[in-house]
Amino acid sequence: MKPPRSEAAKRTLGLWRDFPRSARLHTNIRWWTAPFEALEVEVPRSGNILEVGCGHGVFTTFLAVSSVERRVVGIDIDAEKIALAKQSVLGLRDGEANLSFDHRASGDVPLIDGGWDAIVFADVLYLLPLEARTALLAECVDALSTNGVLVVKEVDTAPKFKAQIAQFQEFLATKVLRITDGDALDFPSAAELEGLLVSDGLETRVARLDKGYFHPHCVVVGRKTQT
Numbered sequence: 479m480k481p482p483r484s485e486a487a488k489r490t491l492g493l494w495r496d497f498p499r500s501a502r503l504h505t506n507i508r509w510w511t512a513p514f515e516a517l518e519v520e521v522p523r524s525g526n527i528l529e530v531g532c533g534h535g536v537f538t539t540f541l542a543v544s545s546v547e548r549r550v551v552g553i554d555i556d557a558e559k560i561a562l563a564k565q566s567v568l569g570l571r572d573g574e575a576n577l578s579f580d581h582r583a584s585g586d587v588p589l590i591d592g593g594w595d596a597i598v599f600a601d602v603l604y605l606l607p608l609e610a611r612t613a614l615l616a617e618c619v620d621a622l623s624t625n626g627v628l629v630v631k632e633v634d635t636a637p638k639f640k641a642q643i644a645q646f647q648e649f650l651a652t653k654v655l656r657i658t659d660g661d662a663l664d665f666p667s668a669a670e671l672e673g674l675l676v677s678d679g680l681e682t683r684v685a686r687l688d689k690g691y692f693h694p695h696c697v698v699v700g701r702k703t704q705t
């Protein structure tokens with residue numbers, strides 16, 4: 479568990495200060511339990527960045543507030559979360575961030591001229607069955623620019639005690655409280671995700687981001703070196 483430390487992190491969470499308690503609680507818990515400051519470092523400081531499955535848009539907004547050189551778009555299948563994300567960024571000043579949100583169906587990845595410089599997932603792919611996960615990643619690789627990166631953050635399946643905490647929490651969120659939309663609950667290991675990116679032709683590396691957290695956070699970064 480880690481509090482927001484940087485000015486950009488505090489600014490991002492501050493945007494939720496006047497929201498109803500449920501949204502404030504959700505966004506704060508998300509921040510304290512996910513390694514967003516370490517993940518931000520994996521994303522290029524400039525260029526066109528897409529976050530797929532952005533939810534309330536906390537990480538999307540943090541990316542954009544951290545560097546105005548980033549043009550960031552967040553998409554999600556949950557219309558209510560996208561509406562909240564849009565509302566939250568009304569509190570930003572002109573020029574403070576380059577950012578937008580869009581409600582999209584699953585698998586509807588927007589394409590841009592030249593491709594995205596980065597496409598980011600933060601705790602989304604465990605909500606898709608293997609076949610859909612594989613297809614979505616392949617679609618995202620196609621949508622990247624040459625030299626673009628796919629940044630995939632998930633919770634690993636090891637160590638087991640940390641994985642069980644994360645999996646129980648996600649079971650509550652999807653099946654009991656129903657605060658997260660998704661078709662499946664199928665946690666891929668970091669090795670499995672890396673294998674998918676390698677088979678899509680990316681050059682990959684894996685890093686653990688779970689020091690100081692209860693969850694086995696990890697990130698797989700894949701670079702598209704050829705088209």
Ligand SMILES: C[S@@+](CC[C@H](N)C(=O)[O-])C[C@H]1O[C@@H](n2cnc3c(N)ncnc32)[C@H](O)[C@@H]1O
Nearest residue numbers: 531532533554555556584600601602605659660
């Ligand atoms: C655990 S939340 C993570 C939200 C955000 N990435 C974050 O880190 O705070 C998972 C999100 O993935 C979204 N989602 C699930 N399946 C999706 C899909 N096929 N395409 C896009 N988003 C999806 C859900 O609606 C939910 O907002």
